[in-house]
Amino acid sequence: MTAPIIAAKGLRKRFGAVVAANDVNVDIMPGTISGLIGTNGAGKTTFINMITGYLQPDEGSILLEGGEIVGLTPRDVTRRGVARSFQIPQLFNSLTAVENLTLAEAALRSRGFAGFAMLPDSALEKSARATLERFGLERFGDSLAGTMPEGIRKLLDIAVAMVARPRVLFLDEPTSGVSSEEKFPIMDRVIAATRADNMSMLFVEHDMEIVRRYSDRVLAFFEGRVLIDDKPDVVMNDTQVRTLIIGEEKAHG
Amino acid sequence: MNRTFTFLPPLLGGAALIALIAWFLPSWNFVLAIGLAKGLPVLGLVLLMRGGLVSFGQGLYYALGGYTVGLASQYFGLKDAAALLVISAIGSALVAFVVGLLLSRYRDIFFAMLTLALSMLLYGILVKSTELGGTDGFNVHGITLFGIPLTGADRMNGLLLLIAVCVLGAINLGLFGATAFGRLLAGVRDNEIRVEYLGASADRAVLIAYVLAAVMAALGGAMSGIIVGHIDPEMAFWATSGEFVVIAILAGTGGVLAPFVAAVVLEVVRSFAYQYAPNTWQLVLGLIILALILFLPQGLSGLVRRGPRAVNAGEKS
Ligand SMILES: Nc1ncnc2c1ncn2[C@@H]1O[C@H](COP(=O)(O)OP(=O)(O)O)[C@@H](O)[C@H]1O
Ligand SMILES: [Mg+2]
Numbered sequence: 001m002t003a004p005i006i007a008a009k010g011l012r013k014r015f016g017a018v019v020a021a022n023d024v025n026v027d028i029m030p031g032t033i034s035g036l037i038g039t040n041g042a043g044k045t046t047f048i049n050m051i052t053g054y055l056q057p058d059e060g061s062i063l064l065e066g067g068e069i070v071g072l073t074p075r076d077v078t079r080r081g082v083a084r085s086f087q088i089p090q091l092f093n094s095l096t097a098v099e100n101l102t103l104a105e106a107a108l109r110s111r112g113f114a115g116f117a118m119l120p121d122s123a124l125e126k127s128a129r130a131t132l133e134r135f136g137l138e139r140f141g142d143s144l145a146g147t148m149p150e151g152i153r154k155l156l157d158i159a160v161a162m163v164a165r166p167r168v169l170f171l172d173e174p175t176s177g178v179s180s181e182e183k184f185p186i187m188d189r190v191i192a193a194t195r196a197d198n199m200s201m202l203f204v205e206h207d208m209e210i211v212r213r214y215s216d217r218v219l220a221f222f223e224g225r226v227l228i229d230d231k232p233d234v235v236m237n238d239t240q241v242r243t244l245i246i247g248e249e250k251a252h253g
Numbered sequence: 254m255n256r257t258f259t260f261l262p263p264l265l266g267g268a269a270l271i272a273l274i275a276w277f278l279p280s281w282n283f284v285l286a287i288g289l290a291k292g293l294p295v296l297g298l299v300l301l302m303r304g305g306l307v308s309f310g311q312g313l314y315y316a317l318g319g320y321t322v323g324l325a326s327q328y329f330g331l332k333d334a335a336a337l338l339v340i341s342a343i344g345s346a347l348v349a350f351v352v353g354l355l356l357s358r359y360r361d362i363f364f365a366m367l368t369l370a371l372s373m374l375l376y377g378i379l380v381k382s383t384e385l386g387g388t389d390g391f392n393v394h395g396i397t398l399f400g401i402p403l404t405g406a407d408r409m410n411g412l413l414l415l416i417a418v419c420v421l422g423a424i425n426l427g428l429f430g431a432t433a434f435g436r437l438l439a440g441v442r443d444n445e446i447r448v449e450y451l452g453a454s455a456d457r458a459v460l461i462a463y464v465l466a467a468v469m470a471a472l473g474g475a476m477s478g479i480i481v482g483h484i485d486p487e488m489a490f491w492a493t494s495g496e497f498v499v500i501a502i503l504a505g506t507g508g509v510l511a512p513f514v515a516a517v518v519l520e521v522v523r524s525f526a527y528q529y530a531p532n533t534w535q536l537v538l539g540l541i542i543l544a545l546i547l548f549l550p551q552g553l554s555g556l557v558r559r560g561p562r563a564v565n566a567g568e569k570s
Binding site for chain 2: 052073074075078079083084090091092093094095099102103104106107108109110111114115116117118119120121160161163164
């Protein structure tokens with residue numbers, strides 16, 4: 001049996017009266033794609049925030065390939081090979097898409113004294129444009145990130161995160177704010193890119209068709225707990241999931 | 254080679270132009286020199302502004318450079334400009350590194366106010382210390398470069414040295430802009446969360462920019478001391494730092510030549526104002542700032558942007 005690349009154990013997080021994580025246990029196996037579902041407020045973003053060092057859990061441990069990462073800053077967690085995209089894209093809004101990717105590459109190469117080495121524009125721009133092509137964003141290369149449609153911003157946010165060449169990638173609602181026809185091509189691009197780099201990936205998603213199609217396994221969160229963690233078909237047919245999550249999503253979708 | 258070096262031809266052209274003007278119009282030598290000396294701290298300030306930071310205290314390093322020249326020549330008999338410039342640069346870099354370890358954790362108004370406070374601290378010390386000349390400061394005499402005189406009848410030599418320092422400073426910062434740290438600054442200004450989530454340190458980028466800016470300011474102050482032949486606490490006064498900020502805004506963050514153009518233009522305007530309409534300089538300055546904000550929010554460098562940036566949001570056109 002292979003060891004998990006991420007092993008979260010007994011994570012707890014309270015915000016005042018709200019319990020956003022209530023004994024969360026999740027293992028992520030190398031090279032797998034996990035879908036994470038749950039109604040708004042279930043604790044999905046909080047879970048990603050704890051793993052990537054943005055929030056410190058009140059209790060629990062997170063092992064990355066066996067090493068504890070609780071207490072590390074987002075920067076250190078990223079350097080160890082964990083990257084993420086955001087529910088609200090975090091881009092450099094006054095820069096173009098190409099410049100966003102160029103800056104991401106510069107960030108990757110700014111670790112230690114190597115940051116004083118000059119990076120030639122031509123090479124950076126070439127690799128930025130290649131990345132854009134990989135995500136089908138080539139015609140947005142010279143558009144300002146701050147003025148792009150939301151769906152494009154989401155995809156660029158993912159592309160920027162992947163510049164760091166992570167081993168584990170967390171995507172917080174990669175297809176929200178996008179019409180249903182657009183969701184599949186976006187996920188096709190993202191999945192192809194993660195598979196090509198042999199990453200482990202976890203994505204938060206509300207569209208059950210997307211979850212079923214692209215996940216190797218599905219985690220369902222409810223009120224800060226993992227309700228069930230199993231194969232997509234098993235989770236989708238689970239009675240609790242159907243009433244507490246899928247039913248709710250339909251009612252609000 | 255590539256875009257990294259596009260700043261070189263206009264920079265060298267500008268340097269040659271200034272030298273020519275001073276050669277044919279020797280009476281303008283002094284005004285040009287003051288302008289260029291102020292351009293150095295502005296060059297550093299513009300670097301910080303690329304990271305979204307405004308320092309209201311670059312006078313701290315301007316004075317540090319000037320006083321290094323003054324004290325080293327007065328008390329240690331060191332009269333060689335090259336040695337004095339190197340000592341000014343190293344000394345201010347060390348001070349800026351220590352101070353920067355604290356400052357680089359702050360942003361926005363907090364950063365601006367802390368830089369202001371520190372420069373006023375130095376101002377206070379200089380004014381109170383009679384050993385350092387008190388409010389009058391003191392004169393700097395007979396600085397030479399490898400034996401070549403730089404002042405008086407030979408002030409053209411001084412200007413040429415200053416031009417060389419400015420060109421080297423501009424090249425240095427131009428190249429820094431192409432390094433990974435230099436490129437990070439725009440990210441620090443736009444979105445620090447993303448910078449940290451790319452595994453980079455925003456504080457580190459700010460610290461490096463702060464040290465570089467300090468060295469530029471110190472070189473400007475040192476050259477000012479050598480050429481003017483006098484240093485005083487005014488160099489560290491908030492009004493001096495404020496003038497650097499005004500020139501930096503006039504210059505914009507677009508390039509390494511604009512700070513010098515802006516500084517020289519402003520100095521020339523100031524000397525005209527003094528000559529033809531005494532006591533109106535503040536008024537003129539006010540009008541310039543007003544016009545700038547209304548008509549040229551990107552500064553001078555906004556004028557020479559190669560073509561408009563595409564903002565079509567990717568729609569097919
Ligand atoms: N920084 C915070 N401060 C206070 N409450 C928070 C914070 N972050 C999340 N919460 C609360 O924790 C719960 C889980 O939020 P979140 O993880 O964002 O849910 P999800 O992403 O599943 O929609 C919500 O009730 C939310 O209001
Ligand atoms: Mg969320």
